[in-house]
Amino acid sequence: MKRVLLIFFSFVFLNGFSQSEDTTAVEGELVAKVVNAQSGFPMESVHIINLNKVVGTITNQEGKFTIPAAVNDTLYFTFLGFKSEKVRVTSDMFKFEDTEIALTELAYALEEVIVRPYQLTGYLEIDVKNLPINNAYQYSISGLQKSYEGGSKSPSAVTKVLGAILNPADLLRNLFGKKPRQMRKLQQMKQDDDIRNLLASKFDRETLTELLQLEKVDIEDILNNCNYSRSFINTANDLQILDAISSCYEEYRVLNRR
Structure with missing residues (x-):
């Protein structure tokens, strides 16, 4: 009987020891x-x-x-x-x-590169009229210490910005409200230098979608509803997009508490 008990306790000890080794690993x-x-x-x-x-x-x-x-x-x-x-x-x-x-290395198919997308005449008055205009205007609202893009330099654009701040869209409630865990990661992403450096060099939203567990269309919807211009959405790097989503989320949280 003693021998059986000794074998039993030895087995329990060794099993517990092996489990502790696995736990540390x-x-x-x-x-x-x-x-x-x-x-x-x-x-x-x-x-x-x-x-x-x-x-x-x-x-x-x-x-x-x-x-x-x-x-x-x-x-x-x-x-x-x-x-x-x-x-x-x-x-x-x-x-x-x-x-x-x-x-695995990607295979790229090189496309024709147009070096001169705009035909310039050399006359300033004519060339200025022919160049595309960036309509990404920003509005700063006193007290909020934030800048908002209205997309058009008109009174209606300012009204649209104020409306978005005071009455957040249902879409933002759906996106932010259903993904609180992902949104809480925003601050961690902004604090990690390696992640920031990576996002600053990327424009494809691929890493952002993985980090936030959002689709690209969701990211665009967030920025559209926070009144960022199409020009900003199309040309900003992933770090700028991250900062924009983070600012929008912080404002959403403040308004939600109210």
């Missing part, structure tokens, strides 16, 4: 390497974002990186000219530091 600093899928060479300056923890980093000259992560977190890899990849973190990635993530 499911969260911490993940170390891995990024390589070119075609050549196998390490890739430097690849941006990696942990979409769950909203932290970012980049690879070194050897293609290696370290990032806070836990099992089942999703890592997002992006590099200019390569297909972006999402990788789910597993316990094996903590146990073995030789984990490699391969990125």
Whole structure:
């Protein structure tokens, strides 16, 4: 009987010990390497974002990186000219530091480039009339310390801006109200230098959609309802878009409390 009890307690101890080892391996600093899928060479300056923890980093000259992560977190890899990849973190990635993530190069079809989109005559008065006009006007409202784009330099544009601030659209309630977790990530994104640097270099909204779990059309709807001009929506980089959505969300929260 004593021998049976000894074996039983030994089994419980070893099982508990192994579980504690597994527990320590499911969260911490993940170390891995990024390589070119075609050549196998390490890739430097690849941006990696942990979409769950909203932290970012980049690879070194050897293609290696370290990032806070836990099992089942999703890592997002992006590099200019390569297909972006999402990788789910597993316990094996903590146990073995030789984990490699391969990125595949994109094939680009070069299109004809027009060097002179505007036919200039050399006469200032004529050329000024022929150039397109940017209608992205901004209005600053005292007390709110914010600037708003009206899209047109007319009294109706100012009225539209005030209306959007005082009476937020139902669409914003639907988008912001149904995604509180994603919206709470906005401040974290703005504070992480690696994420900010990445977004400042991008114009495709791809990384933003992954971070916010929104569709591109949702991002456009938010900016339209917050009265940002079409010119701003089309030409701003992803960091400027992030700041615009963040400002809009903060105003939505203030109005919602009222």
